[in-house]
Amino acid sequence: MATAEVSNTKTLKVKRFKPSEDPKSTFLTEEKGLWAWLTTVDHKKIGLMYLGSVTFFFLLGGILALLLRTELLTPAKTFIEADTYNQFFTLHGAIMVFFVLVPSIPAALGNFVLPMQLGAKDVAFPRLNLASFYIYVIGAIFTFIALANNGLDTGWTFYTPYSTDSSSSVIWVTLGVFILGFSSILTGTNFITTIHKMRAPGITWGKLPLNIWALYATSIIQVLATPVLAITLLLLTMERFLGIGIFDPAMGGDPVLFQHFFWFYSHPAVYIMIVPGFGIISEVITTFSKKHIFGYWAIALSSLAIAFIGFLVWGHHMFTSGQSAVATTVFSFLTFLVGIPTGIKILNWVATLYKGSIEMKTPMLYVFIFLFLFSIGGFTGIMLGSLAADIHLHDTYYVVAHFHYVMMGGTLIALLAGLHYWWPKMTGKMYNEFQAKIGAALIFIGFNMTFLPQFIMGSQGMPRRYYNYIDQFTIFHQTSTIGSYILGVGFLLIAFYLLRSLFSGEKAGSNPWGSRGLEWQATSPPDLHNFDHTPVIINGPYDYHKPMEEFQLGLADVHHNGHEPSHAAKAAAEEVTN
Amino acid sequence: MANHSTSHPTHVQHHFVDADQQFDSAKMGMWVFLVNEILFFGGLFCAYIVYRSWYPELFTEAALELNTFWGAVNTVVLIGSSLTVAMAIRSVQKDQIKGLKINLLITIALAIVFMVIKGFEYSHKFHLGIFPGEFYTFEGLEHAKAPIFFSIYYMLTGVHALHVLIGIGLIYWIYRRAVRGDFSSEYYTPVEITGLYWHLVDLIWIFLFPLLYLIE
Numbered sequence: 070m071a072t073a074e075v076s077n078t079k080t081l082k083v084k085r086f087k088p089s090e091d092p093k094s095t096f097l098t099e100e101k102g103l104w105a106w107l108t109t110v111d112h113k114k115i116g117l118m119y120l121g122s123v124t125f126f127f128l129l130g131g132i133l134a135l136l137l138r139t140e141l142l143t144p145a146k147t148f149i150e151a152d153t154y155n156q157f158f159t160l161h162g163a164i165m166v167f168f169v170l171v172p173s174i175p176a177a178l179g180n181f182v183l184p185m186q187l188g189a190k191d192v193a194f195p196r197l198n199l200a201s202f203y204i205y206v207i208g209a210i211f212t213f214i215a216l217a218n219n220g221l222d223t224g225w226t227f228y229t230p231y232s233t234d235s236s237s238s239v240i241w242v243t244l245g246v247f248i249l250g251f252s253s254i255l256t257g258t259n260f261i262t263t264i265h266k267m268r269a270p271g272i273t274w275g276k277l278p279l280n281i282w283a284l285y286a287t288s289i290i291q292v293l294a295t296p297v298l299a300i301t302l303l304l305l306t307m308e309r310f311l312g313i314g315i316f317d318p319a320m321g322g323d324p325v326l327f328q329h330f331f332w333f334y335s336h337p338a339v340y341i342m343i344v345p346g347f348g349i350i351s352e353v354i355t356t357f358s359k360k361h362i363f364g365y366w367a368i369a370l371s372s373l374a375i376a377f378i379g380f381l382v383w384g385h386h387m388f389t390s391g392q393s394a395v396a397t398t399v400f401s402f403l404t405f406l407v408g409i410p411t412g413i414k415i416l417n418w419v420a421t422l423y424k425g426s427i428e429m430k431t432p433m434l435y436v437f438i439f440l441f442l443f444s445i446g447g448f449t450g451i452m453l454g455s456l457a458a459d460i461h462l463h464d465t466y467y468v469v470a471h472f473h474y475v476m477m478g479g480t481l482i483a484l485l486a487g488l489h490y491w492w493p494k495m496t497g498k499m500y501n502e503f504q505a506k507i508g509a510a511l512i513f514i515g516f517n518m519t520f521l522p523q524f525i526m527g528s529q530g531m532p533r534r535y536y537n538y539i540d541q542f543t544i545f546h547q548t549s550t551i552g553s554y555i556l557g558v559g560f561l562l563i564a565f566y567l568l569r570s571l572f573s574g575e576k577a578g579s580n581p582w583g584s585r586g587l588e589w590q591a592t593s594p595p596d597l598h599n600f601d602h603t604p605v606i607i608n609g610p611y612d613y614h615k616p617m618e619e620f621q622l623g624l625a626d627v628h629h630n631g632h633e634p635s636h637a638a639k640a641a642a643e644e645v646t647n
Numbered sequence: 648m649a650n651h652s653t654s655h656p657t658h659v660q661h662h663f664v665d666a667d668q669q670f671d672s673a674k675m676g677m678w679v680f681l682v683n684e685i686l687f688f689g690g691l692f693c694a695y696i697v698y699r700s701w702y703p704e705l706f707t708e709a710a711l712e713l714n715t716f717w718g719a720v721n722t723v724v725l726i727g728s729s730l731t732v733a734m735a736i737r738s739v740q741k742d743q744i745k746g747l748k749i750n751l752l753i754t755i756a757l758a759i760v761f762m763v764i765k766g767f768e769y770s771h772k773f774h775l776g777i778f779p780g781e782f783y784t785f786e787g788l789e790h791a792k793a794p795i796f797f798s799i800y801y802m803l804t805g806v807h808a809l810h811v812l813i814g815i816g817l818i819y820w821i822y823r824r825a826v827r828g829d830f831s832s833e834y835y836t837p838v839e840i841t842g843l844y845w846h847l848v849d850l851i852w853i854f855l856f857p858l859l860y861l862i863e
Contacts, residue, residue: 191662193672258679266672267662296683300690304802312781313798315694320781321792326697330690598662631664 081270082625085618086602088579092592095497099597110195113595115202116181117495122205123177124564126168133161135557138519138550144538151536155222156237158534162225163212167246170480171338172205174345175291176256178487179284181495183260185588185595186278188269188604190630193262201255204248211245214238224534226331229316229324233308240309243302250295250302253341257291260284269587270624271606278586278610279368283348286372290337290344290379298334301327325390332383340379342476344372346483347414350436353490354418355611356584357433358425362611364417371410378407388459397456404454411447415440430582431505435486438513442478446471449524464534467527470520478516485512485563492567493577497594500570504562511559518552583617586610590621603627658834670836677840681847684810688851691803695858698799702792709788709796710862712777714768718860721764722852728757729849732818732842739835744825747838751822754845758815765808772797803855810848817841 096113100106106114137157140147149157180198184191192198215221215238223232223239232239264277264285277285305327307313314320316327347368355362362368384392384400418440427433449471452458462468493499522545527533531542538546580589587610591600602623608615656666663669699706731753738746776784779801783794790796821841824830830838 189662194676195660195662197676254680254683258676258683261679262672262676265675266668292679292683293686296687297690300687300806303806304690304694307779307798307802311779311798313802314780314795315698315798321795323697326694330693 081605083605083622084625085621086590086600086604086623087621088590088592090578090592092594092596094596095592095594096597097497097594108199110191110199111597112180112184112192112195112198113495113599115198116177116179118202119172119180119205120177122202122209123169123173126164126209127173130161130164130169131557131560133157133164135553137161138553140536141538141546142550144540144543144546146536152222154536155534156220159221159224160216163221163242163246165476166225166338166342167249168205168209168212170342170476171249171253172256173342173484174349174480174487175260175284175287175341176201176205176252178349178484178491179260179287179345180256182491182588183281183284184263184267185591185599186281186586186610187263187267187272188587188600188606189263189267190598190600192259193267194259197255198259201252201259204252204255208245208247208249208252211241211248215241215245226335227302227305228331229305229308229327230318232305233317240306243306247299247302247306250299253291254295254299257288257295260288261292264288269604269606272587275365276606276609277369278348279351279362279365279372280345280348282369283344283346283351283372286376287341287344289373290341290376293380294334294337294341297330298338301330301334304330325387325392328387328390329383332386333380336383336386337376337379339472339475340375342480343483344375346439346480346487347372349483349487349490350418350439352584352586353432353436353486354421355613356490356582356586357428357430357436358422359428359583359613360421360425360611361609361613362417363420363423364413365609365611367413368417371413374410375407378403378410382407385454385459388456389463401454401456401459405451408447408451415444415447431500431502431509432486432490432582434506434509435482435489438509439479439482439486442474442482442516446474446476446478449474462527464532465527466523466531466533469533470523470527473520473523478520482512485509488567490582491588492570493581494588494591494593494595496571496574497577498570498574499577499581500574501566504566508559508562508566511555511562515552515555515557515559519549519556520552522546522548522552585613585615585617585620587620598630600630603630656833658829666834670839673836673840674843677843681843684847688803688806691799691806692854692858695799695803698792698795702790702796705790705792705796707863708790709793709800710859712772712775712785712788713800713860714771715860717764717768718856721761722856724757724761724764725849725852728754728761729846731757732845736835736838736842739825739830739838740832742832744828744830747830748822748825751818751825755815755818755822758811758818762808762811762815765804800859803859807848807851807855810851814841814845814848817844 096111100109100111100114106118109115136149137154140149140154140157180192218241219236219238221235221239221242222237223235227239227243264281268277304313304315308316312320314322316322316324318324351362351368382400382404384396385404388397388401418436449467453462453468453471489500489505526542526545529542531538531545577593579591579593581593582589585608587604587606588595590604600623605622605624606620607622608619612619659666659669663672731750735747735750735754738744738750772778775787777797778784779798780794783797785793818841821838824837
């Protein structure tokens, strides 16, 4: 038995709890059955349910994307009507942004990992957590009603005055997204409170994993920005319902005001999508470099800086909308400022690699893909933020390529890194490493083939959202379409080997990557209450120079984390004594 | 924190170490939620600011159609209900469950009075043809943008009234739990956080009243 100083006034008795490699009871073996899953308040099960829903919507949005790309194979009509095309790109955007990217990392992976990294048994409000999942489902149902009922053709941005006149079912989708927003708000509220109040003994703010810092910054944006989207969509709904006239020029309202309102949420929302990805990158890059993160505080605080500056740049979406020249200049300048904290992160990650013992496992492969693609996305963003260039590039495929490099090359690649990193923890199974590497290669090749040509045709003047195009763009569009097919095959391969691992995957140990993170000191899959002891932390999460034993400490005088042992564990214990 | 025993008091949920952690968490969560509420109304206030700076004369003219007397009465009613909610929390902290129940009932009654007065104000306007947006038929105001003022008026007061209704539901739920004997000075978290919510509803009205009724 050892003692550890946790604060200068309190001494805790701790001992080592080595995680079992062959757990008798896990959250998957406890509370089984469909009803138990649907009514669970366990953050891990809710995280997995989110993961399932997000995957479903990703499939839907992905199929729409492939249909769009197929239509663009030829300059004129290929196989769908122009109106159908408008609906497809609208739904592709709306589904990917609101149903996939916003909830993907925080609500799916974050829900699973956040309480474990804090050494807590659950988030602060488990029932609210379940409620947020069902709110997400209700929002989804509203969107499906719209789909079955005229669809939606306004583009995911719902710009007025078209959205107040369009004959498609705008109200259903705006109400759906309005409802969905509350799911995001509740998750954010839950995470902020959990991070403040539920940390295990010894986890000070300076010992928080960077994933937690990233989720903290994300949650702040969710809580501050999402309500503004909610009121905007409510006003838009009322505009269609009662004709309140605030955004409708026919009644003396101002459509540009809608754009201001919309981007006040939707620009920070870009950071809701990307900042949690930064958290994953920090976790994976240290684990596979076996090295302390370079510039802990720089990375932690740059997340908060991005969250803050992110609120002040929305006007850069509106350089051509007729807002004042002064506003445009200020927004352009502030947009350049966001590049600073983002650059700080990239440079610190690269510095972390220096003299590390780098292990090229699949999650790490995705980190390198991320660094490459996200940097391209970031730099092209700076170009779009400069006024003269933006006037030329506004609403062209250059913008499309830029935000796909950020959202897909950034967020989605980070999500894949996180998914492959935590998959053994979530399921207790290892996937096939070779197939995973092939998958990563396909994604990388397919992605660049899809979106690099879009930069070129965008800079040559190909407008976004167009159904037809002139012959000179044919080669770029066709390369892009073939790339998107490769990308599709890559995702199918990932789905194949991940699902296969559930049935025939090798058993994962508690800590297959040798990480120092607290979540890896639980069993794989974790116990229903995450840990069978109350974890105590004395080192930082990236102290790879310290022995593993020091990361496995728990309170010595509190048994079973303050719980009766689970039934299965009890039965197993009885078997042993008999 | 260290003395986490298996003998939790019944009101402490399983994932909290002790009652204090649960209380602090609930209170913090509610504060975060209130910040979110303020931003929700913030969008409407922003629309108000924009249109008032564009058409200052519209706002001073149209505000004359609002009944300052009943607006003032409603302000007093809501401030009174904030007082009784604070007294309810004070009562439960001192284990005076009877005082808690009476104060909650008075709060509900005041909230209903507020809604009734608001209802009379609305129906009077509907009678004159002051409907939101394109349904506006009132001819007493010269200004071409008059419907937009009333759109903003109806959105602000309507969303606020919705919050009052939700508040009535919440306070009634708290009252039922108080009758059931759920609360004591040991455990009154729901009373405390519902009180916080109610103060916010009150506070928003305190901004709405001068911004809509008192401008000249």
